[in-house]
Amino acid sequence: MLSDSRRKEKSCPRCGGFNNSAWWCCSKHGKLPVEIPIDKDRCPQCIEQHLQDPIAFPATSISLRPDLRAVVVCPACADRAQHDSTYEAYRIPLALIKFYRDGVNGHDSEIFRELARKYELPEECRCPKCRAYLIPVHHHAIMQTCGGRTQ
Numbered sequence: 001m002l003s004d005s006r007r008k009e010k011s012c013p014r015c016g017g018f019n020n021s022a023w024w025c026c027s028k029h030g031k032l033p034v035e036i037p038i039d040k041d042r043c044p045q046c047i048e049q050h051l052q053d054p055i056a057f058p059a060t061s062i063s064l065r066p067d068l069r070a071v072v073v074c075p076a077c078a079d080r081a082q083h084d085s086t087y088e089a090y091r092i093p094l095a096l097i098k099f100y101r102d103g104v105n106g107h108d109s110e111i112f113r114e115l116a117r118k119y120e121l122p123e124e125c126r127c128p129k130c131r132a133y134l135i136p137v138h139h140h141a142i143m144q145t146c147g148g149r150t151q
Contacts, residue, residue, distance in 0.1 A: 010035060026063040041065050072097050076132030090129035093119050103136035112137075 012019045025033035026043035034045055043063035050057045073081075077089035092100050095115050104112045112135070116124035127134040 024065050024067075028061070028063055036065075038065070041068060067097075068094060070097075072100060074127040074130060074132060074134055076130045077127060080130060090127050092134070095119075096121075096135065099135050 010019055010023055011017065012021075022038050023035045024038060025035055026046060027033045028043070029045050034043060036043055041064065046057070046062040050059055050062055072092045073089040074092065077087070081087045081089045093115075096119060099108075099112050099115070113124060116135075120128050121134065122128060122131060125133060125135045125137050
């Protein structure tokens, strides 16, 4: 049984349910899922099992955090691909998904700029395939490099 402090640590402060923003679960280790801190991309128990017996537990069996498994495509490209079966939508690289979902704030603007250059995002915020705005940026810190208008 979890102590009260451990239960509180893994509970949402608002609703009291499982805190999905701080933890994720791997269900490959018996009846009860293993709770893993969100800062870990892969299940430590899976990694340990793989290191002990790579034949019985291959690297492809290591659990990956659920939000990293999803393929995310540019919404404008996806819309175009629905109407044109030959058009292939731009797949947002894993390193950029956080910025696509949460935007770019001042504290992570340098990291984002490096990634934008690495993945060749036009104006550091547009889809390289269709040129639609892809990454929400902090308007005061980065907007001078992204040539759009603010409303």
